[in-house]
Amino acid sequence: MSAPLTFHPAGDDDGLWQQYNALATRSFGHRVDDITRLRPHADLHVAIRADTVVAAGLGLLLPQHFGGAPVPSACLGAGCVAPEERGSRLAARLLAERLRPLQDQGAVISTLWTASTAYARHLGWEAPAPVTACSVATDDLKRAPAPPGTEDLDIAHGPTPDTERLQRELARQWNGPLQRPSWWTAWTSARHALTTYRFTPPGQPPTGLLAFAMTPRDQHGMHLAVHDFWAADPSTLHAMLAFLARHDRAATITFQRNVLPPAPLLLHTLHRYRPVLKAWHPWMLRILNPREAIRRRGWPAHPTLSAVIEVESDTGDTGNRYLLHIEAGSGELTPTSREAAVSFTRRQFAVWYAGGYPSTAAAHLAGIRYTCAQTLAALLDSTTGHQPWLPDHF
Known part of the structure; x- marks a missing residue:
């Protein structure tokens, strides 16, 4: 007879966090460095059988913008179940345990990113919109026309409190973006080795925020992947695209999943419209209250x-x-x-x-x-x- 299953918050128990780290590596097939980076900010709930962590996942209480207002959300990530425990609805039981403390702290909705869309759908989550990544030939960006005023923007390296305020203001214009906490920029920069630039009209606050990662290719050149793209107006948008086109050691510019807002930016901009789109698993939303x-x-x-x-x-x-x-x-x-x-x-x-x-x-x-x-x-x-x-x- 198998040992009983129990659920626990990990708190500051180093042993449970280490077991979770090892389980995630075994479940996903690679190390999940976010577990270490998010430990100061996230709740961890674990399922234990015979003194061994067999399932676990992180939870973050973060506001999401809907209709211009921040709504407290239980954001769930890095959930995993040991392969030998799968098929017994353990994931569903763990999700309920992960949600409970976040609801007690005020969460009224919940969001997760998952490749298991059918499973999440069965439990009440649904995807509001498709998610894609996009690759564009750098030459097509280079030949895109720019509106007047684009050349007047100052471009400077590094984020500032002003760029964080800009991102928060622009996030309110959509349904879903997080109200990013103070630790978010440092976490994502370390996570992806990001290089960040700000775009500023003379004598005004920034109107653009761009962050990307560069990695060398096998022989020559580089890969360039955009992770943050926030533009307040058309001039800034075109200035950011033109700046990306200067990095011509990259044959293509890749906009990571859902980096570009759901607007026809490239459709109305590129010299030749021939981007390559890749579908990704979506974010899914559930209304808790x-x-x-x-x-x-x-x-x-x-x-x-x-x-x-x-x-x-x-x-x-x-x-x-x-x-x-x-x-x-x-x-x-x-x-x-x-x-x-x-x-x-x-x-x-x-x-x-x-x-x-x-x-x-x-x-x-x-x-x-x-x-x-x-x-x-x-x-x-x-x-x-x-x-x-x-x-x-x-």
């Missing part, structure tokens, strides 16, 4: 909206009916027994929350049930003012 998630989110100032919606319960049984009221930039869910005009599964609710249904046609194809098309359209309009985009990886 619908009422608080609605209250904490940002909403349009106009117009006022009242609609009865139904949201599937966590058990997948009968849904919970609410009156959703949005007015003057605030939203509220109130339980009601009235008939729902729009019914969401919990996964559909997460995608709607993130602005992932750009049209009623998209919502219809996703299987959202509704009795009033006008109400559905108004609901979609309330979240699609900001597009879903998560450029942060954890």
Whole structure:
């Protein structure tokens, strides 16, 4: 008979952290250096059988921007289960244990990056948008036309408090980016050996932030991979692309997964539109507390909206009916027994929350049930003012 399974927070137990590190190496097939780097900032929960860590994962309580407001999120990363323990739903039990302390600390939503999309979907997470990486010929960037004013920008090496403020301001314009904590820049710079540049109009605060990694190729030249790309206006955008094109020892410029915002930047910029796109596994969102998630989110100032919606319960049984009221930039869910005009599964609710249904046609194809098309359209309009985009990886 196998030994019983128990779950524990690791706290400052060096032995549990070391076992987790060894388990992650065995599970992923390579060392996960982030475990050491994130230890001061993350919660670690472990599953133990016979005094041995057989499953574990990190959790970070970080705000994510939705509708321009920071929403407390349980960000889960580096989860692993020993190969000999797989197939027994241990991952699902561990996820519940990892979420509990973060919910106790105020998390009302949860986000993770995962290649196991079907498994996460079964547990209530859903992907609001596709994720891609993009490679562009450096010559195509070099020949891209630049608008007037691009040449006036000053380019300087290194991040500053001003560039961190710029990134936070631009992140609020999308649904999903993290409100990066103070340790984020140092962590990602060490993680990827990043070189950072700031772009500044004369006498003004920075309007652009660019960070990339360079690695040598086998024979000659180099690989250049962009990890941060934040531009406040078209002139800065073109100046950043032109600056990348100066690094012509790299035959191609690679924009890592989800680095570029979901806008037709390259489509409207390149001399020849021939980028190579690579699909990546997506980020996935789950609403842990619908009422608080609605209250904490940002909403349009106009117009006022009242609609009865139904949201599937966590058990997948009968849904919970609410009156959703949005007015003057605030939203509220109130339980009601009235008939729902729009019914969401919990996964559909997460995608709607993130602005992932750009049209009623998209919502219809996703299987959202509704009795009033006008109400559905108004609901979609309330979240699609900001597009879903998560450029942060954890």
